[in-house]
Amino acid sequence: MSLRLPALLAGALALAACTGRTPLDAAAAQAPAPAKATSAKATPAFAPPPESAIPDGPYGDMVRQGREIFLHTRRNAPAYVGNGLDCADCHLDAGRLADSAPLWGAYGMYPQYRKKNGHVNSYGERLQGCFMYSMNGKAPPLDDKVIVALETYSYWMAQGAPLGAKLAGAGYPRVPDPARAPDYARGQAVFERDCALCHGADGLGQKAGGRYVFPPLWGPDSFNWGAGMHELDKAAAFIKANMPLGRGGLLSDQEAWDVAMFMDAHERPQDPRYNGDLAATRKAYHDTPMSLYGRRVNGRLLGAQPAVEPGGEP
Ligand code: HEC
Numbered sequence: 001m002s003l004r005l006p007a008l009l010a011g012a013l014a015l016a017a018c019t020g021r022t023p024l025d026a027a028a029a030q031a032p033a034p035a036k037a038t039s040a041k042a043t044p045a046f047a048p049p050p051e052s053a054i055p056d057g058p059y060g061d062m063v064r065q066g067r068e069i070f071l072h073t074r075r076n077a078p079a080y081v082g083n084g085l086d087c088a089d090c091h092l093d094a095g096r097l098a099d100s101a102p103l104w105g106a107y108g109m110y111p112q113y114r115k116k117n118g119h120v121n122s123y124g125e126r127l128q129g130c131f132m133y134s135m136n137g138k139a140p141p142l143d144d145k146v147i148v149a150l151e152t153y154s155y156w157m158a159q160g161a162p163l164g165a166k167l168a169g170a171g172y173p174r175v176p177d178p179a180r181a182p183d184y185a186r187g188q189a190v191f192e193r194d195c196a197l198c199h200g201a202d203g204l205g206q207k208a209g210g211r212y213v214f215p216p217l218w219g220p221d222s223f224n225w226g227a228g229m230h231e232l233d234k235a236a237a238f239i240k241a242n243m244p245l246g247r248g249g250l251l252s253d254q255e256a257w258d259v260a261m262f263m264d265a266h267e268r269p270q271d272p273r274y275n276g277d278l279a280a281t282r283k284a285y286h287d288t289p290m291s292l293y294g295r296r297v298n299g300r301l302l303g304a305q306p307a308v309e310p311g312g313e314p
Pocket residue numbers: 070073085086087088089090091101102103105106109126127130131134135150170171223227228229234238
């Protein structure tokens with residue numbers, strides 16, 4: 001992140017109650033696009049094995065179980081899921097798609113120190129975090145079948161990949177800092193034009209036969225305030241590369257930031273680390289301009305209330 005972006009975001013938030021342009025827009029024209037995203041470090045290409053290569057036998061059975069849990073998490077690991085999402089809603093093509101935080105790009109990067117919890121995390125612990133935050137649920141014990149199956153699926157998918165190397169297509173590709181501060185109203189226009197068709201005019205997703213066919217972007221069945229997707233840079237990166245579904249890259253960088261801000265300026269389930277005090281929780285876990293938690297945007301104090309009921313006003 002450049003030094004300019006926090007200032008832009010701070011400005012945007014201060015002015016969030018107003019509509020339209022921010023004075024910071026004026027600074028936009030002179031901002032050269034940062035070209036620092038690429039480093040001299042090699043990013044080897046990697047292609048995961050085809051699903052048809054999953055072997056027979058107990059090991060292959062565990063790989064297949066992991067895949068089923070990843071695709072249909074609510075159905076196959078209901079004790080640990082507290083919302084309407086499946087892992088594959090954010091890691092597309094069953095965790096295989098490049099630029100969609102594919103499992104083959106993640107597996108070989110652990111154990112890894114994470115600022116989020118201040119210690120070295122095993123891959124299993126990383127998976128537990130997904131359940132607590134992205135799935136708004138509970139962490140399965142490390143030796144639980146659910147974790148072992150997901151680890152096995154990831155290990156299988158990463159076979160042959162170099163250990164500890166950031167592979168091309170791993171994670172979500174960072175979107176360059178926006179020329180103009182992300183803006184709620186512009187984001188809303190993008191949402192209505194390019195997202196509402198699938199995710200619903202109210203953003204709460206769409207169901208068929210009691211199951212989500214299009215996942216909710218906010219509200220009680222969405223990821224909670226502790227999830228990576230609630231951070232503007234991560235949401236912008238995911239959206240730019242992957243949304244609208246099947247048309248990744250369609251949005252401009254600015255549109256991706258704007259719609260990420262619009263999405264992440266809606267209520268969602270409370271951060272499970274909430275300590276009873278919004279400002280203190282923000283300071284402890286959300287002390288970054290990428291998080292709107294505990295901020296007031298468009299008159300809404302975010303993180304302060306329980307999420308809206310499905311069908312209610314977002
Ligand atoms: C709401 C969207 C969302 C859902 C649902 C979700 N994830 Fe993630 N996941 C993310 C984001 C965003 C990141 C990147 C977070 C970061 O950079 O801190 C991530 C990161 C990861 C990583 C690490 C990737 C890397 O390259 O280091 C793994 C592994 C992972 N998720 C697995 C899972 C599993 C397993 C599930 C289901 C139990 C799951 N995720 C559900 C959004 C999601």
